Amino acid sequence: MxxxxxxxxxxxxxxxxxxxxxxxxxxxxxxxxxxxxxxxxxxxxxxxxxxxxxxxxxxxxxxxxxxxxxxxxxxxxxxxxxxxxxxxxxxxxxxxxxxxxxxxxxxxxxxxxPGEVELVSTKHPEIKSPADFKGMSLGVTGLGSSTNFLTEYLAVKNGLKLGDFTSVPVGAGTTFIAAMQQDKIQAGMTTEPTITRLLKTGEASVLIDMRTMEGTKAALGGTxxxxxxxxxxxxxxxxxxxxxxxxxxxxxxxxxxxxxxxxxxxxxxxxxxxxxxxxxxxxxxxxxxxxxxxxxxxxxxxxxx
Structure with a gap:
């Protein structure tokens, strides 16, 4: 089969x-x-x-x-x-x-x-699309996680190779936030309520939003x-x-x-x-x-x- x-x-x-x-x-x-x-x-x-x-x-x-x-x-x-x-x-x-x-x-x-968002640290305004991930450390829940799959897909879709960036396992919530605050990651994929916490403090901005059907279709081409x-x-x-x-x-x-x-x-x-x-x-x-x-x-x- x-x-x-x-x-x-x-x-x-x-x-x-x-x-x-x-x-x-x-x-x-x-x-x-x-x-x-x-x-x-x-x-x-x-x-x-x-x-x-x-x-x-x-x-x-x-x-x-x-x-x-x-x-x-x-x-x-x-x-x-x-x-x-x-x-x-x-x-x-x-x-x-x-x-x-x-x-x-x-x-x-x-x-x-997915309910996921790719957030970019406001310390790195040079990141305007996944094509700018080259040389960056990108936060994911864990290596082999769904956030890892999606991050790699978005990067490759935008012309990068897997070796062009580094996926860093930082979890979610407090550990994700700390990694971004300490510049251990310049961007990362996470979900609510972590998204709202970082947006509220102004420490991150939304690069790709997959919390809605419309945003998901735009990013991934379908549901x-x-x-x-x-x-x-x-x-x-x-x-x-x-x-x-x-x-x-x-x-x-x-x-x-x-x-x-x-x-x-x-x-x-x-x-x-x-x-x-x-x-x-x-x-x-x-x-x-x-x-x-x-x-x-x-x-x-x-x-x-």
Whole structure:
């Protein structure tokens, strides 16, 4: 089977499981499921903690443990090692792993845009496009992470070679901000609420904005299925009942996000996620909320992009 066919089959699985979630009944599940999230506090992964906060896992009779790992590439390694059963991370990890012979699939597709922004330090006004990345140190969550994939793509698309710049793993939040303040990175890719924090202090400006469908299409040429729940195919096949219940819970959350304001959603989240700025958190959430799918189904044309 070709890789392209495998990827499309994975997308079909996402659509099938998520669609079934619209009507599937709840049932009791005895087995604990550990899911590693590629950064609790990142708004792109909002559905994980929100589902827990809304009680939807319990409604489905599930015993779900959410674990935090800021770098998605480390989260996928934990899954492959069997330490966790699922990962809330970017769908492009499924593509990368399948290319390496690891059978992984998206169960619920949370977003259809990356929710990422390439920020440039205001100390470096000479960077006006990715073509200016030559010789620069660029911040990414981790080497092999989705931010690393996207950064490399944008640079190559603008005429650079991979050796023309350096990807620096700086995480997100405070560590990303410190790296930019200390000029360890001159630009970098990150998500909310880190974006708003740096823009508010005037320490960075937006170079490429992929928080919306329009911005994503302009940067990448189409929709880009990003945040998702993905799992190893053999585990999915052996635990279909549990997987369906997970889909039920997450699809309810997608509907909640789609029908509630940023303020209403923020009220359900832990206060430390606001990083002392609830107003900014809500504003960013309202601005980027449209990136979330309303039903957990893979957007048409997403895997091809």
């Amino acid at each position: 070709s890789l392209a066919r495998t990827l499309l089959d994975s997308a079909a699985t996402t659509a099938l499981v998520a669609t079934m979630a619209l009507s599937a009944p709840s049932a009791r599940a005895d087995e604990k499921v550990s899911i590693m999230v590629g950064g609790y506090e990142k708004q792109i992964y909002l559905p994980a903690k929100l589902t827990e906060a809304l009680g939807y896992f319990k409604d489905e009779g599930l015993d779900v443990e959410l674990l935090n790992e800021p770098a998605g590439v480390d989260a996928e390694n934990e899954m492959l090692a069997g330490a966790v059963q699922g990962v809330v991370g970017f769908y492009d990890h499924c593509i990368d792993l399948q290319a390496k012979g690891k059978f992984v699939e998206s169960i619920v597709q949370f977003s259809q845009a 880009y299925p990003a945040a998702s729940l993905y799992m190893q195919t053999d585990w999915v096949e052996a635990h279909k009942d549990i997987v369906q219940k997970l889909a039920n819970a997450f699809v309810k959350t997608q509907k909640f996000i789609n029908t509630h304001s940023g303020a209403e959603i923020a009220d359900k989240m832990p206060q430390d996620y606001y990083v002392g700025d609830k107003e900014g958190y809500v504003k960013a959430l309202d601005a980027g909320k449209a990136m979330f799918t309303p039903d957990g189904i893979m957007p048409e044309g997403g895997p091809e992009t």
